[in-house]
Amino acid sequence: MSAIAAKDWREFVRDRRLVIAAGLMLVLALLALALSWQRVASHEADRAAAEAGDRQTWLEQGEQNPHGAAHFASWAFRPLTPTALIDPGATPYAPTAIWLEAHSRNTGNGRPIEDRAATLDLGEFSLAWVLQTLAPLLVFVLAAGLVARERERGTLRLMLASGAKAEAIVRAKAGGLARIMLAITAPLALAGAAAVLLAPAGMTGDQALRLVLLGGAYALWLGLFLAIGVAVSALAGRTDRAMLVLAGVWLIAVPLGPRLAGTIADIAAPNSDARAFWAQMDADFKNGLPGDPDAKTRSAALKEATLAKYGAASLEELPVSWDGVSLDASERYGYKVFDRRFAELHAEQDSQRAAMRLAALVSPLAAFQNVSAGLAGTDLAHHRHFTDAAEAHRRVAVNQLNADLIANGAGKTYEGYNADRRLWEAVPAFAYAPPGVGVLAGAWLLDLAILLAWCLGGVGLLVFAGRRLAREGA
Amino acid sequence: MTEALLEARDLTKDYGAARALDGMSFRVGAGEILCLLGANGAGKTTTINLFLGFTAPTSGAALVAGREVAAEPEAARALLGYVAEVVSLYPTLSGAENLAFFCDLAGRPADPAQRDAILARLRFPQGAINRPAGEYSKGMRQKLGLAIALMKDARAILLDEPLSGLDPAAANDLVEVLRETAAGGTALLISTHDIFRAKDVATRIGIMRHGRMVDMIDPAGLSGDELDRLYLTHMAERAA
Numbered sequence: 001m002s003a004i005a006a007k008d009w010r011e012f013v014r015d016r017r018l019v020i021a022a023g024l025m026l027v028l029a030l031l032a033l034a035l036s037w038q039r040v041a042s043h044e045a046d047r048a049a050a051e052a053g054d055r056q057t058w059l060e061q062g063e064q065n066p067h068g069a070a071h072f073a074s075w076a077f078r079p080l081t082p083t084a085l086i087d088p089g090a091t092p093y094a095p096t097a098i099w100l101e102a103h104s105r106n107t108g109n110g111r112p113i114e115d116r117a118a119t120l121d122l123g124e125f126s127l128a129w130v131l132q133t134l135a136p137l138l139v140f141v142l143a144a145g146l147v148a149r150e151r152e153r154g155t156l157r158l159m160l161a162s163g164a165k166a167e168a169i170v171r172a173k174a175g176g177l178a179r180i181m182l183a184i185t186a187p188l189a190l191a192g193a194a195a196v197l198l199a200p201a202g203m204t205g206d207q208a209l210r211l212v213l214l215g216g217a218y219a220l221w222l223g224l225f226l227a228i229g230v231a232v233s234a235l236a237g238r239t240d241r242a243m244l245v246l247a248g249v250w251l252i253a254v255p256l257g258p259r260l261a262g263t264i265a266d267i268a269a270p271n272s273d274a275r276a277f278w279a280q281m282d283a284d285f286k287n288g289l290p291g292d293p294d295a296k297t298r299s300a301a302l303k304e305a306t307l308a309k310y311g312a313a314s315l316e317e318l319p320v321s322w323d324g325v326s327l328d329a330s331e332r333y334g335y336k337v338f339d340r341r342f343a344e345l346h347a348e349q350d351s352q353r354a355a356m357r358l359a360a361l362v363s364p365l366a367a368f369q370n371v372s373a374g375l376a377g378t379d380l381a382h383h384r385h386f387t388d389a390a391e392a393h394r395r396v397a398v399n400q401l402n403a404d405l406i407a408n409g410a411g412k413t414y415e416g417y418n419a420d421r422r423l424w425e426a427v428p429a430f431a432y433a434p435p436g437v438g439v440l441a442g443a444w445l446l447d448l449a450i451l452l453a454w455c456l457g458g459v460g461l462l463v464f465a466g467r468r469l470a471r472e473g474a
Numbered sequence: 475m476t477e478a479l480l481e482a483r484d485l486t487k488d489y490g491a492a493r494a495l496d497g498m499s500f501r502v503g504a505g506e507i508l509c510l511l512g513a514n515g516a517g518k519t520t521t522i523n524l525f526l527g528f529t530a531p532t533s534g535a536a537l538v539a540g541r542e543v544a545a546e547p548e549a550a551r552a553l554l555g556y557v558a559e560v561v562s563l564y565p566t567l568s569g570a571e572n573l574a575f576f577c578d579l580a581g582r583p584a585d586p587a588q589r590d591a592i593l594a595r596l597r598f599p600q601g602a603i604n605r606p607a608g609e610y611s612k613g614m615r616q617k618l619g620l621a622i623a624l625m626k627d628a629r630a631i632l633l634d635e636p637l638s639g640l641d642p643a644a645a646n647d648l649v650e651v652l653r654e655t656a657a658g659g660t661a662l663l664i665s666t667h668d669i670f671r672a673k674d675v676a677t678r679i680g681i682m683r684h685g686r687m688v689d690m691i692d693p694a695g696l697s698g699d700e701l702d703r704l705y706l707t708h709m710a711e712r713a714a
Contacts, residue, residue, distance in 0.1 A: 003578035007564065007571075014566035154562030158619075161526055161556035162579040162626070165548055 004159075004169060005176030008146070012180055021138055022184045028134065029188040032127045033195045036085045043096065044200045047077045050097070055429050063418040065409075066401035067327055070102035074397075076390035076430045081377050082199030083210045086192050087128030089369075089378025098387060100394040100430070102331065102401075105338040107387065127192050128372050131185075131218050132365060133254050136225040139181060140246035143229025145239040146173045147469070152238060167466035174230045174462055181222055189215060206436045213437065214375045217448070220455055221368050227458030234465035257363020261356035268355035269348055277345065284337040285330075302329050321409030321417065328402040335395060349380065353443075360450045367450035374444030377434055381443035385435050393430045400427050477539070478503055479553075479630040479661035480525060484534035487520050487685075494520045496685040497534065502630070507652065507662040509672035512682030518665035520685075522632045525663070526556060539629055552580075555623025555631035559638055561615040565608025569598075569618050572607050576622045584625060592621045595654065597647045613644030620648060630661040637671050649675045669705050 012018040054075050061072055078096040099106045147170065150156040159169060196211050197203050229246055236242035288294045293301065306318065306325050315322045359366035373379035401423070409417035478501035487495040495517045502508045510518045523529045524536045527547030536543045538550040563572045570589075577584040593603060596617040602610070610618070616636055623631045633652075637645045652675055656662050666672050672679050673693040681689040681704070691704070 003575055007567070007575050010571070011564060011566055154558055154560065155564065157526075157528065157558060158556065158562060158576060158622070159579055160528070161551055161554065162576045162622070163548070163552050163581060164579040 002172070002175075004164070004172035005179055008173065008176035009179060012142075017142065018180060018183065021142065022187065025130065025135065025138065025184055026187050026191070028130045029127055029191055032125055032130050033085065033191055036088065036126050037195060037199075039088070040080045040082075040085050041200050043080050047079060047096075050075065051077050051429075058427075058429075059421060059424050061424060063420045065415050065417055066405040066419050066423065067102065067323075067414045069419065069424065070398050070401045074100055074430065076100055076386075076393060076432065078383075078386045079201055079432060079434065081434050082196040082201050082203060082207050083214065083376040084378050085195045085199055086126070086211075086214060087372045087376035087378055088124045088126050089128075089373030089376055090380050090383055091378045092124050094380070094383040095387070098390045100390060100397065102327075102398050103334060105334075105342065105391055105394070127188065128376070131188070131221070132369065132372065135185070135222055136254060137250050138184070139177070139222060139225040140229045140250055141243075142180065143177055143226065143233050144243040144246055145233065146177060146230055147234040147465075148236055148239040148242045166470035167463070170230060170234050170462060170466035170469060173233070174226060177226050177230060178223070181226060185218075185222065189218075206434075210375050210377060210437050214372065217368070217371050217375055217451075220451060221364075221372075224364060224451070224455045224458045227455070227462045231458070231461040231465035234469050253363045254365050257359055257365045258369065260363065261359035261366040264358050265352040265355045268358075269351035271352075272345065272348060277341065281337055281341050284341065285334065289337060289340060298329070298333065299326065302326065316411065319410055320406045321412065321414065323412075323414035324402055324406035324409050327414065328399070328406060331395075331398055331402060338391070346384065353380070357446065357450065360447070360454075364451055364454040367447040367454075370447040371444045371451060374440065374447070375437065377437070379440075379443060381440040382435070385440060386432060389432050390430065393428075397427045478537070479539050480508075480663050481537040481540075482521065482524075482534070483537065485521070485524060485531055485536055486533045487517075487524060487529065488532045494685050495524070495531075498682075498685070498687045499534075500680055500687060500690070502661040502663055504629075504659045504661055505656050505677075507656045507664065507675055507677045509676035509679045510663065510665045510682055511667065511669055511672050511679050512665075513667055516682040517685040518667075518682060519634055521682075522556075522634050522663070522665055525550075525632055526554065527551060553629045555626050555628030557616065557619040557623050557631065557633040557636050559635035560612070561619030563607035563610070563615060563618065566606055568605060569603040569607050569610065569614075573603075573618065573622055573625065577625050580626045582626060589621070589625060592624050593617075595651050596621055613640050616640060616644070616648060620651065624651075624655065628660065630663065631655065633662065633664040635665055635667070637666065637668060645671065669701060673701060 009018075054077075058072070058074050061069060064072070076098045080091065080096070084091060095107065147156070150159065150169075156169075160166065193211060196207065228249060232245050232249070233239075233242045236245055286295050288298065292298070302325070303315070303322075306320075306322070307313070307315075310318055310320070312318045318325075353370070356366055370379060374381065401419075404419055404423050405414055405417060408419070480500075480502040482498050482500050485495050485498045486493070498517070498521065500508065510516075510521060512518050520529070521536075524531055525538065525543060527543045527550060530544050538553050541550050541553070543550040563569070564575070567575070570584075573589060574584045589603075598614065598617050598621070602614060607615070607618070620631075620633075620636070636652075637648060640648065649671070652662060652664075656677070664672075664675065669679075673696055676693050679691045679693050680687050681691065696704075
């Protein structure tokens with residue numbers, strides 16, 4: 001049946017459909033990559049400059065008490081990996097810099113997603129956007145007439161009469177369109193790969209693996225629409241009817257799916273109010289977490305335990321800084337509160353994600369967006385990994401500063417002891433290592449399974465279309 | 475009669491409440507040309523579709539070289555050639571590419587020498603085979619359609635109104651090749667409403683009315699008066 005695929009290729013080349021489609025996609029892809037490049041390169045340049053300046057400012061802050069330094073603090077900047085050029089994922093809405101200071105687990109300033117709706121409903125303009133939204137439409141436009149037009153112009157009768165089997169015709173049509181789509185998307189893939197390879201952040205083995213996996217995921221994604229398109233063309237009988245059906249499928253699967261997912265998530269797991277979230281944590285500090293004593297009782301118990309530990313009768317007799325011990329205990333209780341409340345927040349986000357998957361029943365894009373962003377390292381799980389790393393670093397730094405105050409501030413208030421550059425240099429700079437692709441795969445494996453289920457469904461529809469064509473003839 | 479390459483056994487086809495074919499039976503052996511003659515709606519094209527397996531009979535059977543089409547449509551089609559009333563070709567492909575494509579589908583890659591010989595027999599304009607098929611006249615398309623069927627070396631060829639709308643010269647070219655083809659041992663089943671062309675080409679003429687075979691005639695013994703009577707009885711009557 002390679003004759004059918006070869007014939008279709010020849011027709012697509014001769015009537016210029018191939019050139020027009022490939023040209024359109026290439027222009028859009030190059031434009032998207034150029035904009036992404038500008039965005040990522042600008043971010044990376046700003047990050048490098050800010051990181052260097054921030055460290056310098058930290059080291060040159062002069063003599064001051066360690067707790068003051070803990071509030072003087074520093075920034076944690078998130079590097080954008082090269083695959084963010086392909087799919088920015090949640091990056092436009094998630095923080096890329098977090099202020100690290102004592103007592104607070106800052107979340108950084110993410111941009112509310114609602115602010116983007118007026119400019120680009122379907123997401124950030126990127127190569128992923130082109131392949132997720134426009135490429136399926138292109139596949140449908142090319143597929144609509146593949147079998148239906150053969151029927152309309154009478155060549156399907158001649159094909160069948162010549163000895164071609166109906167199921168084989170449908171399979172060959174799908175294979176032929178796959179070849180055509182490969183020709184259309186190959187330049188896009190090459191441009192994307194080149195951009196990733198030349199990206200400012202530099203290439204790593206993990207990034208190369210992500211690139212390959214992204215290629216495979218997008219092949220599955222377009223293969224799904226290809227199977228649906230050819231099957232509908234075979235089932236619809238007429239090109240205009242097939243086009244109408246496919247336009248409806250595209251509208252539901254692509255523009256409406258993610259919106260539906262958002263609505264389902266809002267209903268199933270509404271967002272917590274940010275003010276209530278922080279107020280709850282303030283209350284937790286003051287009143288204690290369920291089962292814990294309040295702050296006043298905790299402080300009294302700490303005082304008693306510390307005096308007993310050092311065999312001192314009063315705070316003045318302690319060989320360590322009471323302010324330091326008190327600050328350290330308060331900080332560590334804060335970690336407990338943060339861990340609990342942020343775990344609840346993350347559980348809420350996970351519930352939203354799970355609820356959004358319901359939309360994947362009608363829209364594979366709802367699942368595929370997560371696969372793509374997960375592979376690109378720009379999904380919510382990767383952002384959470386970054387904020388967790390920043391928080392872990394904050395704790396290391398604050399603990400180090402408190403330990404210095406405890407050891408060296410005996411008999412003084414915390415303001416009465418100053419540390420110098422030696423301590424600042426001892427506190428390590430924040431160095432973030434993005435996780436390997438397998439580390440956070442749990443966040444998107446279910447979505448990949450959903451996509452595979454859709455693909456199986458698409459193949460099933462293709463087989464059904466072939467059998468019906470065999471049964472009903474031309 | 476020699477072995478029946480095409481056989482209709484009490485062939486009946488209903489479309490809902492409408493009966494398109496009503497118990498039709500005939501046999502076409504090697505070297506025979508059976509013309510099914512009838513007005514539009516008489517059931518000629520339905521008969522051809524049943525032999526091609528494009529539709530299933532309500533009852534009865536269509537057989538190609540003894541194979542029941544409904545049970546083995548692909549095996550039956552492998553033995554058949556088919557020429558439609560309007561031969562559909564791919565307009566951006568040349569005639570040669572169209573021909574090669576359908577030969578490939580039939581599992582018999584086109585042999586250029588055989589192709590040129592067949593095109594010469596059909597008086598296909600020299601050099602036109604490499605022009606896009608979108609530029610072809612109807613006569614050229616019909617000739618290429620027949621060439622596709624002949625390249626297949628089919629044991630039987632079904633032709634649905636093959637001469638409709640052709641200029642006399644092109645029609646004569648086709649008739650001559652059809653006769654030669656039958657003489658080579660191929661069975662031909664031709665649907666037509668042109669009684670004069672039917673007399674010209676057929677070895678037998680089957681008269682169809684309202685889905686029934688009402689008469690089977692040997693055209694060799696048909697006089698001009700009888701031809702007029704047949705025309706008036708079976709063809710002109712539909713206008714009444």
